[in-house]
Amino acid sequence: MTPHTAVGHQPDQRTLVSVMVDARRRLLAAGVEAADREARWLIWHALGLTGSSPLVDSARPLDRYELAKVDAYVARRALREPLQYILGTQEFCGLEFDVNPAVLIPRPETELLVQEVIRRLPRGGCPTLVDVGTGSGCVAVTLARALPSARIYATDLSVQALETAKRNALRHGVDSAICWLEGDLLASLAGGACDVAVTAIVANPPYIRESEWSGLQPEVSGYEPRMALVAGATGTELHERLLNEAASFLAPGGLLAMELGQGQSADLRAKIETMPVYASVEILPDEAGIDRIVIVERVR
Numbered sequence: 001m002t003p004h005t006a007v008g009h010q011p012d013q014r015t016l017v018s019v020m021v022d023a024r025r026r027l028l029a030a031g032v033e034a035a036d037r038e039a040r041w042l043i044w045h046a047l048g049l050t051g052s053s054p055l056v057d058s059a060r061p062l063d064r065y066e067l068a069k070v071d072a073y074v075a076r077r078a079l080r081e082p083l084q085y086i087l088g089t090q091e092f093c094g095l096e097f098d099v100n101p102a103v104l105i106p107r108p109e110t111e112l113l114v115q116e117v118i119r120r121l122p123r124g125g126c127p128t129l130v131d132v133g134t135g136s137g138c139v140a141v142t143l144a145r146a147l148p149s150a151r152i153y154a155t156d157l158s159v160q161a162l163e164t165a166k167r168n169a170l171r172h173g174v175d176s177a178i179c180w181l182e183g184d185l186l187a188s189l190a191g192g193a194c195d196v197a198v199t200a201i202v203a204n205p206p207y208i209r210e211s212e213w214s215g216l217q218p219e220v221s222g223y224e225p226r227m228a229l230v231a232g233a234t235g236t237e238l239h240e241r242l243l244n245e246a247a248s249f250l251a252p253g254g255l256l257a258m259e260l261g262q263g264q265s266a267d268l269r270a271k272i273e274t275m276p277v278y279a280s281v282e283i284l285p286d287e288a289g290i291d292r293i294v295i296v297e298r299v300r
C-alpha cells in the first residue's frame with residue numbers, strides 16, 4: 001500500500017532543518033570553523049530573515065527559489081569567500097557598513113583606533129580630522145557620527161572604495177560632513193583642498209609584508225583587496241611615509257594615530273624618536289595584548 005502524502009508537501013521536499021544540516025556539513029568540509037553559525041546566517045540571509053524575525057518553524061519546507069539561493073550562498077562560502085562579502089555587510093562601532101570586494105572588511109581592532117582618537121580630542125570646538133585610506137568609510141563615518149561639529153576629510157587611492165564609503169556615509173546620514181578625496185595618502189589635501197591646520201590624522205594603512213601575503217587565510221588573500229593590505233617588504237612603509245608627510249598638515253599639538261601590525265611597534269618607535277617634530281609617542285595594545293595603535297603628537 002502506498003503511504004499518503006499531505007497535499008503540497010512532497011516527501012522529498014527539503015525543510016529548513018535538513019538544509020541547515022547540509023549547509024553545515026559543506027562548510028565544515030571546506031574548513032570553515034564556525035560552520036554552524038555561518039550556515040544559519042547564510043540561510044537566514046537567503047530567506048530574507050533577520051535576527052529579529054519571529055522563530056521559524058524548522059520543519060518549514062523551502063521552495064525551489066529559496067533552495068537555489070541557499071545553495072549559491074553556501075557554495076560561495078565553501079570556496080572561502082568571506083561571509084561579510086556574501087551578506088554585504090559588517091558591523092563597526094555599532095553601525096552596519098556595506099562591504100564588497102573593493103573594500104577591506106572592517107576589523108574590531110580598528111574600533112580601538114577610533115575610540116582612542118575620540119577620547120583624546122579636546123571637548124567642544126570644531127576639529128578638523130583626516131581619515132587616510134578610508135576603505136569602507138568605517139572610520140570617517142564613525143567619527144562624523146560621534147563628532148557632529150567636526151570637519152572630516154577622507155582619502156583613498158581607490159575610486160571604488162571611495163564610492164562605497166560615500167554610500168555608507170549616506171546610509172548613516174553624514175555624507176555632507178565628509179569631504180572625499182582620491183589620492184595617495186595626504187597628497188590630495190595639498191594645494192588648497194584643506195587650508196586649515198589638522199587636529200588629528202587617523203589611518204589604518206596597509207601593513208602586511210609582501211612575504212606574508214601567500215600565508216594569509218584564503219578569505220583574505222583570495223578576496224580582500226591586496227592594495228588595502230600589503231605595504232611592502234617591511235610592512236611599515238606607509239606608516240613611515242605618513243610620519244614624514246603628516247607633520248606639515250598637523251596643527252601644533254595635533255595627533256597622528258595609526259593602526260599597526262604585530263611586531264612593528266619597536267621599529268616604528270625607534271623611527272619616531274629620531275623625528276623632533278613629534279613630541280610624544282604612545283603605543284597601545286589591543287585586546288589580545290598585541291601593540292596595535294601608535295599615537296604621536298606634533299610639537300606645540
Ligand SMILES: C[S@@+](CC[C@H](N)C(=O)[O-])C[C@H]1O[C@@H](n2cnc3c(N)ncnc32)[C@H](O)[C@@H]1O
Pocket residue numbers: 103104105106107110132133134135136137138139155156157158161183184185186204205206207227228229
Ligand atoms: C587597511 S585598509 C583600511 C580601510 C578602512 N580605513 C578600515 O579601517 O577598515 C587601507 C586602505 O588604504 C587604501 N590605500 C592603500 N594605499 C594607499 C595610499 N597610498 N594612499 C591612500 N590610500 C591608500 C586602500 O585602498 C584601503 O582602502
